[in-house]
Amino acid sequence: MRALEWFFVALALAGGIPPLVGCYQFMLAACQRLRFGRSIAPFYPRVAVVVPAWNEGAVIARTLDRLVELEYPADRLRIYVVDDASTDATPEIVRGKALEHPEAVFHLRRETGGEGKATTINHGLRVIRAEDWYEAILIIDADVILTRDALRTMTRRLADPEVGAVSAYIKEGSEPASYLNRFVAFEYITAQAAARRAQNVLGVQACLAGGSQLFTREALEAIGGEIDTATLAEDTATTFKIQLIGKRVVFEPNAIVWAEEPREVEGLWKQRLRWGRGNVQVTLKFRDVWLRRHNGQRLGGISFALIWFSVTLMPLFMIGASVGLISLYLIDRDFSVTVFQTLWAINLFSYAFITASSFSVDPETAKRCWIEGIMFPGLISLAIIVYASYPPLLSSIGVNPASVELSVVIVAIYAWLSLSMLAAFGVRCLAKSGHLPGLIAPLVYIVGYGPLLTAMTAAAYVKELQGAEMGWDKTEKTGQLGEVL
């Protein structure tokens, strides 16, 4: 076989790397027991909670009510709401709560706002650091609801002086939940409960969940006392910085924090575009870290690079797989079938393993969203998995394998990993246009939530290459966190 053909084989099979890395993460996640429980003890540092808020009138009262109810020594907890020049009822509500709990709730008002979440948080950090009271900082989103034991479950990790920061498990809790909320709920099992457990085992974390992150004073002071403002992924950049000063960052799966995520495609698109661009910026900002353990310690490990790049480079893997398969089809049709079957056998194995493992990692959440878990890759991809597992299927239903029409179908199947991103982009355009709103949900199930996420990552590359303005598109919150209250 010629070198060019080998190149296309490699390109096509590289499409199997992200799903295999997903399997690797789930295997590691299951091994957390081997490390669990070390260096955990009751520990109650003085915690200053920073709540950045811009027009959070619909949710802020409920968030503050829960914070003052936390199972935590009252004299060791202060809550600072950094009001970023809100124009709704937020200032009045927070002032009311501050009067109700004068020892616990503090209202910090910025008269000129709109500079983004990180800048708002840093305003709060400057005030808190000047008071010199705090021993740890908890940064949360204004709309999240911590379970009553969440903070003490997180602080007990700080009993280990090597730990510099702790991340909670953010769960989607909208009630009633839209179809998209259920997809996000399932996604968070894989992206948080499993992936971050795996990263605990590796001893390195990619990102503290922006919705709820706890830092020790020592770690915060060591990185300059401020949150990174140079990227759109301020939580990820801060996570990297803390690990680069030699402190550990850990994920605490038993600290549950409920969040309300976007209900519609357009809201999700804006949120993930911001995250995707942030990840591109972090990848470039920390370019000296990748695969260099002497520079980046555990951030420089091979496993961590595989996990990071299998997500951030997902669109390129998918495009490469399609290009490889179609090129092989044009060169050697029979051989292309073998490579196609191998790639989709990997997809079948990964899909079965990851889906079943997700149900096992968080059965309670999986009960709410099992259909979305099964439909995660989309109906078309599931059909391709079936076809790849049993190629004579088309012939058995009366389709002539030699027909021109079938060639077109086969090329479309080979190209689906890339076409699915275009299809997902089309769904987003339709959703944005406001036409045929009843079609959006069925289309997401058909095209797949996974391809929708990949399309958002691809769109983030494009925005970043265009050098688009780094606006802060705040996700709209309505306060629909039903069951957790």
Add this chain to the structure above:
Amino acid sequence: MREADDTGRPWERTFEAELDLQRRAESRLMLRGATILVVVMALVVIRSVLL
């Protein structure tokens, strides 16, 4: 490790029991993970043999 800060809070009385439950949950997760891996691999092998 830093010294445990036992200030007699009501929830601290259940700390060990809570930790034990979480430890058991992690053990179950490991067992289920291994079972799922074996079952999925067995299915893949059966499929390869049958086709």
